[in-house]
Amino acid sequence: MNAPHAPVGRVPAGHRPIRLWEDGFAVDPHRYYELLRAQGPIGWAELAPGIPAYIVVDRRAALDLLHDSETWSHDPRAWEATVTEDSPILGMMRWRPNTLFADGDTHVRYRRTLVDAFSRIEPHDLRERVHRAVDILVSRFGPRGSADLVAEFCRPLMGLIFNNLFGLPDSESDRLTDSMAQIVEIAESSAQAEAEYGAYVLELIATKMARRGNDLTSWLLDHPLGLTPEEVTWQVFYTLGAGHEPTANLVSNALSRILGNPAYYTTLTSGSRPVLDAVVEVLRYETPLANYGIHYARQPTSLHGVWIQTAVPVVISYGALAYFAEKESGGERHPSDASHLSWSAGPHTCPVKQHTLLIATEAIERLTQWLPDLSPVLARDRLTWRPGPFHRSLTEFPVRFTPRTPDQSGGEGAAL
Structure with a gap:
């Protein structure tokens, strides 16, 4: 060669x-x-x-x-x-019959199905799904008074949200999260991770072929443009991956910027500046898909x-x-x-950027409502970043806060 x-x-x-x-x-x-x-x-x-x-x-x-x-x-x-x-780069670049790797009329057809499916998710419904996922995760680490916001919040949060949107129970979300991390990092285990992720998607499609639900996978299977089960499989394969890792990194990058600047954090928690500003700032200056x-x-x-x-x-x-x-x-x-x-441009501009922005902003707002005194353990310039040519992604983000327990009265803690 x-x-x-x-x-x-x-x-x-x-x-x-x-x-x-x-x-x-x-x-x-x-x-x-x-x-x-x-x-x-x-x-x-x-x-x-x-x-x-x-x-x-x-x-x-x-x-x-x-x-x-x-x-x-x-x-x-x-x-x-x-x-x-056996090249580990193939996990991110291999051709598959989906929106990302298609041109012309085929791309238009695939893109239309995704846009139509996501348009059925009402903002209030997506907001509730995000809040539910945040509550589940905070209930796990809240009583401890410390957490790694990458491993314990941002990445599993996207596993819960996207797993739920596509129609599988919470118990399957870790499979999605674990496999995606290794594929994006171009690790030696990327081929195995790609196989595990593929098995996850195939099981999801089989489940929805047998019994439809109120979820993105079912809507893609039943779309009037008539995608074949194989085409739906590859659409889901792409969309889950494109949604999970970049959005997790968007949230972790934004949180590290917000919490690393106390004055900035105060303007957000007081409501004088919207969280959306911090998210857009990351997209503009430290985009998660670099x-x-x-x-x-x-x-x-x-x-x-x-x-x-x-x-x-x-x-x-x-x-x-x-x-x-x-x-x-x-x-x-x-x-x-x-x-x-960050959303690209032209025919392949991200078709669901509003959903992504809503997920990121709601996740940060809900977390900071629960834990308003979040404090980073390390200065931002001491944080480390995951290797790989494609992403800008923290390896960890340790924080401290006043412990919150599920039975604590008052504030958001009462809802846990």
């Missing part, structure tokens, strides 16, 4: 690819973004050892690509043929002076775009400005 040649144009010939898979990227992604930007609007990197990719670090180049479906495709199968089957939006050139082409070959991933670095936007603004922040590209 021959590795693709380095890109030409503004990327220096023979330049060593920037290794986004190494631990240093998780520690200091901005340094890596600077190295990529030094090459031009499109840098040359590795997503995993021996897996090269073009990384788009310029906003205009990103928008030009995202809005040009004639030149660019989401279908990775030509690239897949160049990668060994590098994705993967495309492939249909034919060799030039993008902003860089010659792009076929069968080589072209990755949108939302993290780099956010970093350089903040840097160029001189650090002046306008949290209500949603001009960030």
Whole structure:
């Protein structure tokens, strides 16, 4: 198997690819973004050892690509043929017949089913599901007076919420959470985790094929566009994954920013500033899905002076775009400005961003109602981040608070 040649144009010939898979990227992604930007609007990197990719670090180049479906495709199968089957990167990039990897009319058809299914979830219903999941988790660690908000709140919270939305009992939620974490991290166990996640989805589909319910899976199976059970399986496979990990990271990143700044936290808990501002700030400056939006050139082409070959991933670095936007603004922040590209752009713009925002804001509001004196154990600059080229995700976030028990009277604690 021959590795693709380095890109030409503004990327220096023979330049060593920037290794986004190494631990240093998780520690200091901005340094890596600077190295990529030094090459031009499109840098040359590795997503995993021996897996090269073009990384788009310029906003205009990103928008030009995202809005040009004639030149660019989401279908990775030509690239897949160049990668060994045991590569851990495949869990995040392997072709599957779903919305993410489809183009044209097929993409429109798949996307329509997702939009229609999620539109049946009323905001008040989603809010109640989030509150219920938060209450379950706080009842577990609340009496202790301490918790790791990543392992004990953010990630299991998304397991409970999405497991519930798609129609399985709470007892199955840990399977979803555990498998997704390993797939995204590009760990050695990614192949096993992908198999376990696949088994979870197949069991979910089989359950709903036998007996429908008031859930997203059933609505997809019964959609008027007539998806086959296999198509529904892959839609669910994608949507669960796309909803779980990025939303968990969005909540944990937002909480770490909020709690790491007492003055900021006070404005939120007093109601003088909405939690939504903090969530949007994370999307704009520390987006949880830092590098994705993967495309492939249909034919060799030039993008902003860089010659792009076929069968080589072209990755949108939302993290780099956010970093350089903040840097160029001189650090002046306008949290209500949603001009960030965390939702992507063009035909593949996130179809359920309002649901995601509601989940994140309600989760943070409910948690801080329960535990208004949450205090981080470590300063934010001492927190550690999970390795991997795609995400910006904390490994842990330990906090302390006044213990709350299920039978405690008054406030939110009485509802536990």
